[in-house]
Amino acid sequence: MKVNTQAVNFNANPQLLEFIQKRMDKLEMYYDKVIQSEVYLKVEKSSNKLNKIFEAKINVPGDCLVVKKQCKSFEEGADIAVASLERQLKKRKEKLKEKFKNIS
Template identity: 40%
Template structure:
C-alpha cells in the first residue's frame, strides 16, 4: 500500500487489507495487488476528496479501479464493489471458454484447432 504525499493511519491500512483479503473468495488466482491512497486538493491545504486506487494482477489480466469519496473507508467500499463484479465476470469468461460444454460443441461443429505441419506453412 502506498499513501501518496501523506502518512496513512495503521487502522486505515488494516481496514483496507482486511477488505482486500476477502477478494480471494471471488477469484482464487490473484497474483498480487497494489493500493494507492491519494488526497485530492492536498496542494491547496484543503482536501476535497479521498481517492483509492487498486491494481490487481491476475494470470493474463490486470484490473484497475479508482474511486473517490469523502472518506477512505467509503471509497474502499466502492472499490471493493467494482472489483467483486470485475473478478466474477473475468472468472465467468475464463470458465465459459474452457467449459466442457463449449469444447464439446466446438468439436461437434467441426471447429477444432488446426495443426499445420512445418511443410504446410
C-alpha cells in the same frame, strides 16, 4: 493476499491500512488466482469534499484490473472499489468457465 499500500503525500494510520487489507482479502473468495495487489491513497488539494482518491490495481494471470474511486473518505472508497473489483472478478471467472466449457 499481500496488499502493497502506498499513501501519497501523507502517512496512513495503521487502522486504515488494516481496514484496506481486510477489504482486499475478501476478493480471494471470488478469485483465488490473484498474483499481486497494489493500493494507492491520494489526497487531492481542493475545496471539494470528495478529495480522497482510492486506486486499486490487481494482477491476475493474463490481465490487470484497475479501479479508481474518488470519495469523502478512504474507507468509503475502499468499499466501493472492492465491490467493483468483486463484479469484475466474478465476470472474469464466468468467462473462463464458458471458455473451458466450450472447449470440452
